[in-house]
Amino acid sequence: MSTVGIKGYAYCLNHAPELGYHYGNTPYVEREAKGETEFLKELPSHMQSYEDARDYAPNQAYIGGLTIGDLEKAPQPWYVNRLAGSDRYGSYGEIMPEDEFLGLLDICDVFDIIWLEKGFAASVRGKLAGSPVMNDHLLARLEAGHTADEIAEETEHRKAIPLYFGGHVVGCARNGHEVDDCLFAYVLLENLACKAGGVLALLHLLKNTGLAPEEVDFIVECSEEAAGDMNQRGGGNFAKAVAEIAGCVNASGCDVRSFCAGPVNAMITAAGQVASGARKNCVVLAGGAIPKLYMNGRDHVKKQMPALEDCLGNFAVLLVPDDRTNPVMRLDVLGKHSVGAGSSPQAVTTALILDPLERAGLGFMDVDKYAAELHINEITLPAGAGDVPLANIKMTAALAVTKKAIEKADMMAFVKERGLPGFAHTQGHIPSGVPYVGHACDALRAGSMKRAMIIGKGSLFLARLTNLADGASFLLEPPSAGKATVSALSKEDVKNLLLEVLSELSEKLS
Amino acid sequence: MDLQNQQRILDAVEKYGPENVVVILGSSDAEGAEIYAETVSNGDPTYAGPLAGVQSGLPVYHIFEQDIRDECDAAAWEEQISMMEMVLEPDALAEAVSGIRAQFSKYTL
Numbered sequence: 001m002s003t004v005g006i007k008g009y010a011y012c013l014n015h016a017p018e019l020g021y022h023y024g025n026t027p028y029v030e031r032e033a034k035g036e037t038e039f040l041k042e043l044p045s046h047m048q049s050y051e052d053a054r055d056y057a058p059n060q061a062y063i064g065g066l067t068i069g070d071l072e073k074a075p076q077p078w079y080v081n082r083l084a085g086s087d088r089y090g091s092y093g094e095i096m097p098e099d100e101f102l103g104l105l106d107i108c109d110v111f112d113i114i115w116l117e118k119g120f121a122a123s124v125r126g127k128l129a130g131s132p133v134m135n136d137h138l139l140a141r142l143e144a145g146h147t148a149d150e151i152a153e154e155t156e157h158r159k160a161i162p163l164y165f166g167g168h169v170v171g172c173a174r175n176g177h178e179v180d181d182c183l184f185a186y187v188l189l190e191n192l193a194c195k196a197g198g199v200l201a202l203l204h205l206l207k208n209t210g211l212a213p214e215e216v217d218f219i220v221e222c223s224e225e226a227a228g229d230m231n232q233r234g235g236g237n238f239a240k241a242v243a244e245i246a247g248c249v250n251a252s253g254c255d256v257r258s259f260c261a262g263p264v265n266a267m268i269t270a271a272g273q274v275a276s277g278a279r280k281n282c283v284v285l286a287g288g289a290i291p292k293l294y295m296n297g298r299d300h301v302k303k304q305m306p307a308l309e310d311c312l313g314n315f316a317v318l319l320v321p322d323d324r325t326n327p328v329m330r331l332d333v334l335g336k337h338s339v340g341a342g343s344s345p346q347a348v349t350t351a352l353i354l355d356p357l358e359r360a361g362l363g364f365m366d367v368d369k370y371a372a373e374l375h376i377n378e379i380t381l382p383a384g385a386g387d388v389p390l391a392n393i394k395m396t397a398a399l400a401v402t403k404k405a406i407e408k409a410d411m412m413a414f415v416k417e418r419g420l421p422g423f424a425h426t427q428g429h430i431p432s433g434v435p436y437v438g439h440a441c442d443a444l445r446a447g448s449m450k451r452a453m454i455i456g457k458g459s460l461f462l463a464r465l466t467n468l469a470d471g472a473s474f475l476l477e478p479p480s481a482g483k484a485t486v487s488a489l490s491k492e493d494v495k496n497l498l499l500e501v502l503s504e505l506s507e508k509l510s
Numbered sequence: 511m512d513l514q515n516q517q518r519i520l521d522a523v524e525k526y527g528p529e530n531v532v533v534i535l536g537s538s539d540a541e542g543a544e545i546y547a548e549t550v551s552n553g554d555p556t557y558a559g560p561l562a563g564v565q566s567g568l569p570v571y572h573i574f575e576q577d578i579r580d581e582c583d584a585a586a587w588e589e590q591i592s593m594m595e596m597v598l599e600p601d602a603l604a605e606a607v608s609g610i611r612a613q614f615s616k617y618t619l
Contacts, residue, residue, distance in 0.1 A: 342590070344590040344591070344594075345593065345594050345597070346589065346590055346591070346592070346593040346594065347590070349593070384539050384541050384542035384545070385539070385542075386538050386539050391538065391597060394596075394597040395593065395594070395597050397596075398593045398594070398596035398597045399593055401596060402592065402593055402596075408596070411596065
């Protein structure tokens with residue numbers, strides 16, 4: 001059996017309400033098309049403060065500040081029952097305030113795209129200096145800044161777009177090209193925010209694992225952004241750009257795309273390289289998506305609730321050769337949504353869940369938790385999109401019923417026991433299974449779980465290239481130390497076994 | 511409802527005539543199903559898409575309605591749809607869409 005160890009993980013959120021209000025796709029398109037509509041006038045009164053976002057239970061679960069069990073116990077609506085005493089930092093990462101994130105954008109900018117106002121730059125420098133993942137090298141990248149007049153000149157006459165904090169312009173993202181729309185300020189800001197999120201996750205991963213930046217061998221990035229110019233609009237490479245800022249001088253990298261199925265495909269791509277010995281280790285990471293901020297904001301305003309989609313999500317996972325001390329990803333029984341598998345939920349669930357289980361000689365009950373599409377239900381339900389993780393586990397349970405693995409009467413017990421509450425922001429690739437890798441590995445290490453399945457699903461049809469969807473899945477299992485394996489047998493063991501068999505054979509012959 | 515899908519429906523209505531087009535929804539949420547059903551039969555209620563103001567009267571059904579099930583191959587139904595009957599609430603979805611059909615559809619199967 002081919003396995004790869006999961007040595008560590010990091011999960012962070014970047015609270016970004018003002019980036020969302022101005023550049024989230026829903027508000028941005030509305031403003032461009034219709035001007036300051038009622039929705040846009042009302043949205044600010046529904047936006048959450050940093051403290052609100054920090055104390056929102058799913059956000060704490062995402063950064064490892066709350067266990068999944070505690071999230072399940074926390075009464076919903078979580079936006080009414082905020083947590084008390086929650087912290088900016090969890091065991092996996094942090095929820096970074098927006099002003100510091102704008103500073104991080106500047107740190108990650110190597111093309112002078114981001115200009116910050118001098119006073120604002122000085123203020124965030126002080127705050128970032130207190131971060132446990134920042135260092136002098138990174139802080140030195142934060143520029144002294146520009147005057148407000150210089151920034152106004154850029155936004156008014158050179159197609160830069162303003163950056164806001166506290167309702168004031170505190171900087172701008174500058175335009176990259178006069179006619180190339182792949183390099184317009186909006187696109188550059190979107191890509192830079194994705195890069196910065198990836199950097200933050202990587203910095204936390206290095207801290208969490210104790211790995212030095214120079215020890216990182218390869219990075220696979222799996223967001224849904226496209227970096228390029230008009231001649232190659234999706235040229236890439238976010239991975240290498242992230243590695244550069246984090247000081248991973250011995251690493252290279254590449255990007256993997258498949259909409260929301262990207263992260264699971266990236267995990268498989270990276271794990272294959274580690275298992276084959278091609279790489280000493282691989283980091284799989286992604287930053288978040290500005291356009292998805294306040295994507296369902298119109299419905300949240302209509303339902304008179306907080307506009308919850310105010311955080312960019314990001315994550316990083318470190319894959320290493322299986323030394324039997326880390327939880328492992330199995331590569332022998334991957335789930336694959338093949339071209340001919342069909343697109344009905346039944347066909348997809350069969351391809352991603354039942355097929356790999358059957359190939360592994362396992363049943364539905366051999367997996368403790370199924371993690372697919374972990375969207376926060378309080379975001380999707382008001383928008384008419386249902387409780388996505390609940391729908392997923394119900395589909396798994398229903399398939400188990402059709403395959404006579406469980407009784408129909410036990411369906412909801414299966415759902416309750418083996419499903420998960422959603423705790424990831426609606427950032428496309430972010431909810432798709434991988435946020436659970438951290439919690440699952442904690443449970444596998446602790447011995448409280450024997451197996452989890454991570455499932456990614458992607459809506460490829462959105463790009464108008466194909467009507468197909470995509471999907472992939474893999475199993476996570478506990479560290480194999482203590483288990484008898486073929487590789488653990490010594491030559492002496494084999495010799496003794498052979499002698500024993502030969503002796504039995506000769507007795508029979510005689 | 512997705513603007514491109516609204517355009518596809520409009521194109522089909524213009525090409526084949528409303529009496530020759532049936533819309534079958536697969537929505538998982540009753541509230542969403544009602545909005546889709548209204549959009550295709552009485553026009554886009556948000557006035558955002560190509561079907562704004564288009565009262566085509568198209569017949570609209572949910573896949574879980576008995577009339578549609580009767581039209582389907584039983585084996586294909588078992589293979590493609592049966593699992594979702596356990597996951598979703600077929601009666602509520604069927605009721606939501608048939609209610610809108612009774613109000614706005616001028617044609618039937």
